[in-house]
Amino acid sequence: MAERVVEVDGVRLCVEAFGDRADPPLLLVMGLGASMLWWEEGFCRMLAEGGRFVIRYDHRDTGRSVTYPPGRPGYTGADLVGDAARVLDAHEIAAAHVVGISAGGALAQSFALDHPARVLSLVLISTSRAMPGGPDLPAPTAEFTRFVASTAEADWSDADSVVDHQVAYARVLAGGRRPFDETAARGLVRGDVERAHDFTAVRNHDTLADGEPMRVPLSSITVPTLVIHGTADPLFPFRHGEALAAEIPRAGLLALEDAGHGIERADWPTVVPAILEHTATRESAG
Template identity: 80%
Template sequence: MTERVIEADGIELCTESFGDPSGPPILLIMGTGASMLWWEEDFCRMLAEGGRFVIRYDHRDTGRSATYAPGRPGYTGADLVGDAARVLDAYEIPAAHVVGVSAGGALAQLLALDHAGCVLSLVLISTSCAVPGDRALPPPTEEFSRFVSAAHVDWSDAESAIEHQVAYARVLAGGRRPFDETAARGLVRRDVERAHDFTAARNHDSLAEGELSQGPLSSIAVPTLVIHGTADPMFPLPHGEALAEQIPGGRLLVLEDAGHGVERADWATIIPAILEHTAAASTG
């Protein structure tokens, strides 16, 4: 396990790998605004112990990847999709199993649409359809919407940013399970202290889309597993159900009382599901 900064098309991206490079590769894509630390190290190690070669990476403007002036990112959402392919190229991996959470799940879908040859299978966690469909989907919960609209934070003050992010993590957890504030605070603090400029992550909130695929999700041809919690406040469960319905052969794994994200309490379910899914896709 060693951090490796790759350079592609003049862009530096910080990556980290786990496991034997000869194993089936898994690329982990975190949600926008979040560094690779949110794919926790133990989670990555457990996947690697299942015989996989696991790669996580910092998006631009997070962690130790290329950082732009706040409010002036100079890149688009389409560039974030392309970054996933750039990471695979740097590791000389023609195609990988791609696991995305939240907005990272949307990036994974777009990668499968625009760079189909790079993707062996998809695992989409706590996300929604990256391409609009005909089905009406519910908005975020009232509690989530209240928090987003009422939260006050000084992003230039590290302690204010940490308090805000911990409170946000509590809301995302969904409220049906005990919330481990100590663990959340430790992770948020490491994220803030590790970043070149933590305030730059807010650039993701205002990115232009760029030239993204207009293809339908029905054109995704790789095996797809959708994992979704019943207490997700950002994307209520019908978002996951719609995603599994629109991608041919998509399977849905429902996590009872789980919120938004990859909670440690669900690792015992999620990790075996990913290993089984990627094994089947590899042999298929």
């Protein structure tokens, strides 16, 4: 299916689906600062070929979804949680398996707590707990912290400068224990920049208010949950994944040896079967 723009509750969101609508639905929630392109098409098609109806979408201020003036986002983090429900509504799906990565994993946790009847299962990738408190967890690595604090900022008026900066950021996120596929990263970043209504608006994600805080613990999540985490993640070191799996009742943990933050193509043969197995025994609702 080709991508399309849907409007629910006055919010315009760009969505794309893969596979047969009769199959169990699987909603992919990307991290902040990235469009749905980072759920790569090949990855989505592998899941669809495994018998899932796969949906990816652009967050607000990314890709072809609604875009706000830079520095003036007209929404909160809680609104992004609500967008997951809007995407399901646009597809007339009552409940879905939800896969979230990075900050998208935090959104997925919030969605499961705020809308438990709409979540069949959770897969949480390269993420941490969605609320403050809990056990002390390690800070990002020194290399990651140095990059974020560096003065080598992108010139956001120049697309090439933005691409170079974002590729350098992707290199740091990769963790440094495996060869970095710069060609693939540059292609994804370039696609993000060229496809967006206004790529500078993506910086609105850095200034979002959280919205109404959650008042229930993660231990309230009752749906089957799988945590997938790289052992070389520089943003959320592996202990974050371990703690998340320990806090959510009966959650499983899949460690990706030497993997950084995100899903590398080399890990698709491991990650895709794990997601398919995790979502195989729960009935869909649509």
